[in-house]
Amino acid sequence: MRYDDFRRSDNIDDRRDDGGGGMGGGGMGLPMGGGGLGIGTIIVLGIVGYAFGIDPRILIGGAEILTGGNQSPSYQSDRRSAPAKTGPPTDEMGSMISGVLGEIDDRWDEIFKASGQTYKGPRIVLFRNATNGGRCGMAQSAMGPFYCPPDRQIFLDTAFFRQVETKFRGCSGNACKFTAAYIIAHEAGHHIQNLLGILPRVTRLQQQAGSKAEANALQVKVELQADCLSGVWVNREEKKRPGFVQPGDIEAALQTAAAIGDDTLQRQSTGRVVPDSFTHGSAAQRKQWFMTGYQQGTVTSCNTFGAGVL
Numbered sequence: 001m002r003y004d005d006f007r008r009s010d011n012i013d014d015r016r017d018d019g020g021g022g023m024g025g026g027g028m029g030l031p032m033g034g035g036g037l038g039i040g041t042i043i044v045l046g047i048v049g050y051a052f053g054i055d056p057r058i059l060i061g062g063a064e065i066l067t068g069g070n071q072s073p074s075y076q077s078d079r080r081s082a083p084a085k086t087g088p089p090t091d092e093m094g095s096m097i098s099g100v101l102g103e104i105d106d107r108w109d110e111i112f113k114a115s116g117q118t119y120k121g122p123r124i125v126l127f128r129n130a131t132n133g134g135r136c137g138m139a140q141s142a143m144g145p146f147y148c149p150p151d152r153q154i155f156l157d158t159a160f161f162r163q164v165e166t167k168f169r170g171c172s173g174n175a176c177k178f179t180a181a182y183i184i185a186h187e188a189g190h191h192i193q194n195l196l197g198i199l200p201r202v203t204r205l206q207q208q209a210g211s212k213a214e215a216n217a218l219q220v221k222v223e224l225q226a227d228c229l230s231g232v233w234v235n236r237e238e239k240k241r242p243g244f245v246q247p248g249d250i251e252a253a254l255q256t257a258a259a260i261g262d263d264t265l266q267r268q269s270t271g272r273v274v275p276d277s278f279t280h281g282s283a284a285q286r287k288q289w290f291m292t293g294y295q296q297g298t299v300t301s302c303n304t305f306g307a308g309v310l
Contacts, residue, residue: 093158
């Protein structure tokens, strides 16, 4: 991925120097899909979900790419958090992230304007280990990247990108930069869903669902749509900046999508696949919907719910 000419966004809250100090808490993680959350975090997110009419799974990464972690870390409670740095980060990783966010915002602003709508992008919070997640409780590395709808913020521990490469074997070499962009664009896809009112509608449908399997199926549609919307951004960005996508980049995104499919993760962790428990979609589905967005480049092509559901 070539990103040297990307517009750097200053809508970044860089808390990586904080290192998780001053957050307190920690303790035993509870398994949730492939990840793990502290019981206190789950309780807080449940309250937030109830208050805002949003499924807590959407708040924590039930609307997110799974991490596979099983423990939430513990931290010293007597450290003071360092002041967050705002504006575009200057290190290589931070610069890439702010560049990707800048281009995501620009392309989605164009798409929204074309339909007579106003777009305001999400804010990305970079952190290590743990940080204050605002109205979504404590953000922890074990939760993976996630989007907080009430605050319209994406929380991201950049160590996750390394996990995708080494733990999930989702990419290798220089192509991992494009994989990182795909992950950020996926989170931004949830922001688009939030702006369009899709997330609260799905929550209402889940509350009316007759079974957990039915509610899970709706969650899968949310995730696959976010994958598709990430593909839409890649399509629009490639047209705007020819040469942005380099050989092997699309294949890396598809490899990552397959590596974090529910069936892949379940097969690796338990040796069996239970489709009714899927919350993100199978490897084949994730690859299919990313490619749908990438090839067609339109929001209407990302209707994973089908006519009449929403």
